[in-house]
Amino acid sequence: MIHKKLIQASCLGLTLLAAQVLAAVPAAQIARLDNDLTPIGAERAGNADGSIPAWTGGIGNDAGQRDTDGFLSDPFADDKPLFIITADNVAQHQERLTPGQLALFKRYPETYRIPVYQTRRSVSLPQSYLDATRQNAVDTTLAEGGNGLINYRSGGLPFAIPQSGLEVIWNHMGRYRGLSFQRQVVQASPQTSGAYTPSVIRQQLAYPAGLSDYSPQEMANILYYYREEFLSPARLAGGVLLVHETINQVKEPRMAWQYNAGQRRVRRAPQIAYDSPGAEGMRTIDDLDLFNGSPDRFDWLLVGKKEIYIPYNSYKLGSPTLKYADIIKPGHINPEHTRYELHRVWHISATLKEGERHVYSRRDLFIDEDSWQAAQADAYDGRGQLWRVSEGHSTFFYDQLSPQYNAETHYDVLSGRYAVNALYNEEKQAYRFDQSFNRKQFTPSALRASGIR
Incomplete structure (x- = not known):
């Protein structure tokens, strides 16, 4: 005994x-x-001079109204810019700007500017996500090499108190955007003259916990399902992309399929990853969302936290009173409709591993502490020269407690062109969080049924 x-x-x-x-x-x-951190690991306290306030829980789902076309009212519509950064005064503010932002001022000294508003820490998240986040903080670890997660609970942040650059980038990929949603958005890659052809895209994103037939055992290695269909222009209409994004990418890499409407065929699409070009060559596949996919080709350094001006609470940019032509201008989007605030961000720097291939030799990301959503990204070419600058103009969907982008820009500071996506100003009911999805809708066989030509 x-x-x-x-x-x-x-x-x-x-x-x-x-x-x-x-x-x-x-x-x-x-x-x-x-105590001193929020439930997802941001600093509760404000900064030393009070320009960043303390987090007091964010704004609630009653912060505004949703109109009959699905657009949210701006809870900060009465705010006026505190000041505007231009090429003339940028030197006074450079400590709170990224190298990419400084490069945009140099590339477009006459037109690029940053209107800075009062900082509003608006983000608040559902209790179920916070509960899963706390459990993940106890259980979740990185897989071998950092290319996946072990003991990760779907529907929660992986690492509320990150210890490395890899944990920070996994937080960006595992941040809360809603358990599932559908959106109809516009993408464009204007010429240097400003001329562009808009592409209308229907996108669906579903995390396992958001599916009606969720099975924890069968879907243990799925991070999310993603599907997009081009609705226009005619030359692209009917094309569909399906992605199964995996958690442990050492065990099972990302799986992707494409449906070609002209050929009426579904094919595996292994090129839908890493540095394959997208948006008329203005960005890479893994630039979308400022970063997505496997982090395995880079070494990720956690540089630390800093205070910078980032796009935030961009309700004005998403207003239905604007047309796409009001936003899409030569060189960059129209700064009259943007809003920047001072926020603390996690700065991580990714350097291409020896022996690996990618068009970027280095990429720096600046990730908002309150939402874990990337706000800025700088990418460098093989010579070490700054090449592309990306910005995520965020909006907090307060009625769904969901941070999202209502514009994502990718600027080529060498060629003078750029790509913008996630615009929805002219789309009614652009975001739908009330969709019921199941696994069958995210299978290769389901792609054939969606073709329209």
Whole structure:
């Protein structure tokens, strides 16, 4: 009997030791999520001079109204710019700007500017996501090489208290955007003259926990399902892309398929990853969302946190009173409709691994602490020269407690062209969070049924 109890005690000790090894952070650190940190790891306190206020819970789902066409009212419509950064005064503000932003001022000294508004820490997230986040903070670890997650609970942030650059980029990819949604948005890649042809795209995103037939066992390695269909122009209409994004990409890489409406065929699409070109060559596949996909080709350095001006609470940019022609201008989008605020961001720098291939030798990302959504990204070519500058103009869908982009821009500072996507000013009911999805809708066979030609 004594011998049996000793064995049981030893097993219990080993179990507790294993739990400590697997824990992302010590228990004392996790307790900070109830104290100096928010439930997803942002600093609750404001900054030293008060220009960044304390986080007090964000804004609630009653912060404004949704009109009959699906557009949200701007809860900060009465705010006026505190000041506007131009090429004439940019030197006074350069410590709070990224190298990419400074490059845009240099490339477009007459037209590019940054209107800075009062900082509003508007983000708040559903309690179910916060609960899963706390559990992930205890259980989730990186897979071998950092190219996946182990013991990750779907519907929560992977690493509320990150210890590395890889954990930060996984937080961006695992951030809350709603359990599932459908949106109809516009993408354009204007010429240097400003001329463009808009593409209308219907996109669907579903996390496992948002599916009606969710099976934790069968979908243990799925991060999300993504599907997009081109509705226009005619030369692209009917083309469909399907992506199964995996959690542990060492165990099972991303799977992608394309439906070609002209050929009426579904084919595997292994090129839908990494540096394959998109948006008329103005960005790479993994530039979308400022970064997506497997992080395995880069070494990720956690540089630290800093305070910079980033696009935020961009309700004005998403207004239905604007036409796409009001926004899409030569060189860059129209700054009259943008809003920037001072926020703390996580700065991570990714350097291409020796022996790996990518058109970027380095990419720096600046990720908002309150939403874990990337706000700025700088990409460098093989010579180490700054090449592309990306900005994510965020809006908080307060009625759904969901941060989103209502414009995502990718500027080529060498050629003077850019791509913009996620615009929806002229689309009625652009975002639908009330869609019910199941796994069959995200299968290759379902792509054939969606062709329109």
